[in-house]
Amino acid sequence: MRKNLITSIALLFLTLAAVFFGRNLAQSLVVTEKLYPVEEVKIARPASEIFKTMLAANPFIPVRNLPAVPKVSLLSSDVLAAEKLTQRAINLKVIAEGNETTATQHCEALVEKTLTALPTNLTSKIKDLTLYLTERKSRGMSNSHLIELRCADMSDEELVSVLIHEIGHTVDLGYLHGSGNIVSDFTDGSLLIPTDDVSVEFYQLSWKNSEKQRFIASRTDFVSGYAMSDPFEDFAESFNFYLLHGSDFRLLAKESETLQAKYDFLKENVFARKEFSSLVTGESGKRVWDTTLLPIALQAFLQES
Ligand SMILES: [Zn+2]
Numbered sequence: 001m002r003k004n005l006i007t008s009i010a011l012l013f014l015t016l017a018a019v020f021f022g023r024n025l026a027q028s029l030v031v032t033e034k035l036y037p038v039e040e041v042k043i044a045r046p047a048s049e050i051f052k053t054m055l056a057a058n059p060f061i062p063v064r065n066l067p068a069v070p071k072v073s074l075l076s077s078d079v080l081a082a083e084k085l086t087q088r089a090i091n092l093k094v095i096a097e098g099n100e101t102t103a104t105q106h107c108e109a110l111v112e113k114t115l116t117a118l119p120t121n122l123t124s125k126i127k128d129l130t131l132y133l134t135e136r137k138s139r140g141m142s143n144s145h146l147i148e149l150r151c152a153d154m155s156d157e158e159l160v161s162v163l164i165h166e167i168g169h170t171v172d173l174g175y176l177h178g179s180g181n182i183v184s185d186f187t188d189g190s191l192l193i194p195t196d197d198v199s200v201e202f203y204q205l206s207w208k209n210s211e212k213q214r215f216i217a218s219r220t221d222f223v224s225g226y227a228m229s230d231p232f233e234d235f236a237e238s239f240n241f242y243l244l245h246g247s248d249f250r251l252l253a254k255e256s257e258t259l260q261a262k263y264d265f266l267k268e269n270v271f272a273r274k275e276f277s278s279l280v281t282g283e284s285g286k287r288v289w290d291t292t293l294l295p296i297a298l299q300a301f302l303q304e305s
Pocket residue numbers: 033165166169232233236
């Protein structure tokens with residue numbers, strides 16, 4: 001009996017340890033990316049002492065404007081086509097450890113090509129874009145008008161995917177926004193989302209509020225594991241998946257009415273009914289944790305879309 005008790009206690013400890021370490025493992029898989037209000041980005045961002053010293057000694061490489069380069073037309077609508085002709089002026093900061101290098105220039109060129117490949121009505125919401133040439137930053141961060149992107153230690157494919165994921169956040173928060181006084185159940189940090197924000201319709205498909213999924217939500221209602229983090233990551237992951245992995249999105253949506261509704265929402269409200277094929281053949285429609293790590297045919301995206 002006592003032996004059984006000891007065995008039970010030992011088993012209980014083992015279970016608790018497994019749960020604890022399992023959770024830690026799960027947490028370590030989470031991409032270190034969150035949305036921050038601008039103030040927090042500027043003041044509370046963790047930076048090592050070395051990085052702070054480097055910034056103090058070598059302030060931002062001068063702010064430049066990206067030239068307006070509306071070469072590619074994604075959307076057929078006349079209104080949107082006209083919008084593409086408007087100037088896109090983005091304050092671009094490049095923060096490098098040391099002097100600007102070919103790596104910086106490569107990253108900058110890639111970012112500019114990506115912005116050019118997307119409809120201006122979406123990218124025009126980006127006012128500030130900061131590129132970091134250091135591994136000490138998370139891969140990407142954004143809010144309604146600002147994007148930060150780490151250029152170091154990422155393949156070109158990943159960099160472009162992360163940028164598009166971040167543009168998804170900017171579209172969600174800066175492009176689809178409401179102006180009413182009634183606050184919805186959704187808040188992004190200190191940002192209150194009004195009920196007339198179009199995105200609320202998207203959030204409500206799977207979410208009760210900013211933290212809790214709806215009771216009926218299931219794994220198949222999301223494009224990735226990371227999309228299940230909160231309504232805003234759900235939007236950004238779905239945005240990225242729609243644009244770069246369209247065929248797979250449609251395939252997965254066959255298994256879930258909710259996912260189909262998310263696809264239809266993006267089609268109607270964001271992409272002006274334009275649909276896309278996956279850029280890699282042979283994808284199986286398998287769900288992944290993070291859509292920005294999926295392979296893409298980068299050249300095809302940058303040249304054809
Ligand atoms: Zn995100």
